[in-house]
Every structure is written in C-alpha cells, then in structure tokens.
Amino acid sequence: MKIENTVLVISGGASGLGEATARHFVDKGARGVLLLDLNATRGRELEAELGGTCLFVETDIADPLAVERALQAGVDRFGAINAAVTAAAIPGPSKLLNRTGPLDMATFEKVMRVNVSGTVNVFRAAAAHMVANAPTEEGERGVLIGVSSGAAFEGQIGQVAYSASKAAITGLTMPLARELASSGVRVVTVAPGAFETPIYDAIPEAVRSRMASVLQFPKRFGRPDEFALFIEELVRNPMHNARTYRFDAGVILPPSF
Numbered sequence: 001m002k003i004e005n006t007v008l009v010i011s012g013g014a015s016g017l018g019e020a021t022a023r024h025f026v027d028k029g030a031r032g033v034l035l036l037d038l039n040a041t042r043g044r045e046l047e048a049e050l051g052g053t054c055l056f057v058e059t060d061i062a063d064p065l066a067v068e069r070a071l072q073a074g075v076d077r078f079g080a081i082n083a084a085v086t087a088a089a090i091p092g093p094s095k096l097l098n099r100t101g102p103l104d105m106a107t108f109e110k111v112m113r114v115n116v117s118g119t120v121n122v123f124r125a126a127a128a129h130m131v132a133n134a135p136t137e138e139g140e141r142g143v144l145i146g147v148s149s150g151a152a153f154e155g156q157i158g159q160v161a162y163s164a165s166k167a168a169i170t171g172l173t174m175p176l177a178r179e180l181a182s183s184g185v186r187v188v189t190v191a192p193g194a195f196e197t198p199i200y201d202a203i204p205e206a207v208r209s210r211m212a213s214v215l216q217f218p219k220r221f222g223r224p225d226e227f228a229l230f231i232e233e234l235v236r237n238p239m240h241n242a243r244t245y246r247f248d249a250g251v252i253l254p255p256s257f
C-alpha cells in the first residue's frame with residue numbers, strides 16, 4: 001500500500017512507539033494519521049505539532065463505542081481508514097503468588113481488557129471501514145497491525161498478565177488474516193524487544209544495562225523511529241500477512257533481570 005494514500009489509525013499514538021509511528025507517517029506524506037489515546041494533554045500537543053494531517057481523539061480503547069466513534073471521526077476527516085496499529089497497552093506487573101497473597105484478578109482482567117479487548121476493539125472498528133475501501137489494483141483494502149512483545153514468547157517472572165495478553169494478540173493474527181483475506185485486508189503482528197520509550201523511564205540504569213546485554217547486535221535499546229520504519233515496511237509490502245514478526249535484535253529474554 002502506498003504511504004501517500006494511507007490513513008493510519010494508531011492506538012497509544014500519544015507516546016513511545018505509537019508517537020514515533022505517527023511522526024514517521026506524517027513525514028512520509030500519509031493522507032491522515034488518527035491518534036487514539038487516554039493521554040489527552042500529550043495527544044493534543046502532538047496533534048497541534050503535526051498539523052492538519054493528524055487528528056487526536058481522546059479514547060479508551062477498552063470502550064467499543066468510544067473506539068467506533070473515534071474511527072468515524074477519522075473517516076469524516078480523512079475519508080477512509082486504510083491501516084491500523086494497536087500500540088496502546090499497559091504492563092500490569094503480576095505474579096501468581098505474591099507476598100501479600102495470590103494474583104489479584106482485577107489486575108489480570110484489566111490488563112486483558114486493555115491489551116486484548118482493546119486491540120480487538122480497534123481491529124473490528126477499523127476492519128468495518130476497510131472492507132468498504134476501493135481496492136488497489138491488486139485487491140488490497142487495508143492492513144491491521146497488532147503490537148505484541150517478546151514477552152509473548154519468553155515472558156519473565158511477574159509478567160503473567162502482560163505475557164498472556166501479548167500472546168493473545170499473536171494468537172488472533174492468523175484467524176483474522178484468514179477471515180479477512182477474501183476482503184483484501186492483511187493482518188500482521190510485530191513483537192518488539194526493548195525500545196527506548198517512556199515505559200523504561202523508571203527502570204534503574206543497572207537493569208537497563210542487563211537488558212541491553214542479552215541482545216545479540218546491536219547491544220542497545222531500539223529507537224522508536226526504527227520501529228516506525230518497520231511499520232512502514234509492513235504497510236507498504238503486501239507480502240506481509242498472517243505472521244508475527246519478532247523485532248528485537250535477536251533478544252532471548254531470561255526469567256528475570
């Protein structure tokens with residue numbers, strides 16, 4: 001899909017990997033970038049900075065009606081939705097057995113609601129618009145891009161909820177790709193390793209160094225613009241479909257850092 005014809009919706013678009021993707025697509029001449037996020041202050045700042053190609057709608061991705069309304073606002077402004085990246089997520093540190101007792105199920109369910117239901121909410125609303133798009137010469141109408149994590153494969157101690165939620169995104173990729181193939185909508189997932197975003201702001205330097213040391217090469221955190229470049233490739237190149245791509249400089253996560 002050509003970037004200049006693309007209207008991209010990004011959940012979690014006000015920070016980190018989502019923000020970098022928004023900046024990249026605006027730079028590359030996308031037709032529109034629709035940002036959904038709970039962080040209205042940051043979202044509005046970004047919208048003002050990026051100009052008329054960017055629309056921010058304060059949205060809780062766990063709320064299906066709010067997501068539908070936000071995507072309709074994007075269609076009203078830009079005329080279509082061609083691509084979606086679901087970068088909004090929460091970590092929810094959780095062990096099965098804590099010093100204070102067993103896993104708090106409210107925490108577990110919140111992580112699943114935001115990370116899994118939130119992804120499906122954005123996908124369902126986006127796909128409903130995509131199937132109405134005029135097809136490209138090859139019959140393509142859209143692409144849905146889930147954001148998983150290395151934790152889906154080598155979840156660390158304390159990541160019960162987060163790992164389960166990220167594995168769920170990997171799990172729904174194939175059935176959705178199969179379901180939407182006849183409509184010309186691709187479905188792929190990217191599973192990043194460690195990327196330099198605000199989620200690591202509170203992590204001590206010693207832990208960050210240990211994290212970088214388990215990468216093959218380069219032994220450093222990824223830059224958000226490197227993630228955005230990969231999203232561009234996933235949007236542009238129609239041969240990407242039905243897969244989860246680990247994108248992590250070859251990291252194999254140990255049980256803990």
Ligand SMILES: NC(=O)c1ccc[n+]([C@@H]2O[C@H](COP(=O)([O-])OP(=O)(O)OC[C@H]3O[C@@H](n4cnc5c(N)ncnc54)[C@H](O)[C@@H]3O)[C@@H](O)[C@H]2O)c1
Pocket residue numbers: 011012013014015016017018036037038039059060061062086087088089090114118147148149150191192193194195196197198199
């Ligand atoms: N940064 C990394 O190293 C890394 C590694 C693996 C996976 N990931 C995944 O990449 C994605 C982006 O991560 P990031 O590092 O940019 O995180 P981030 O915290 O910088 O950005 C996430 C954004 O999601 C928003 N958000 C949270 N809950 C929301 C909700 N209910 N509705 C709407 N917006 C909501 C937050 O306000 C925030 O702006 C996440 O899915 C994360 O799990 C990141």
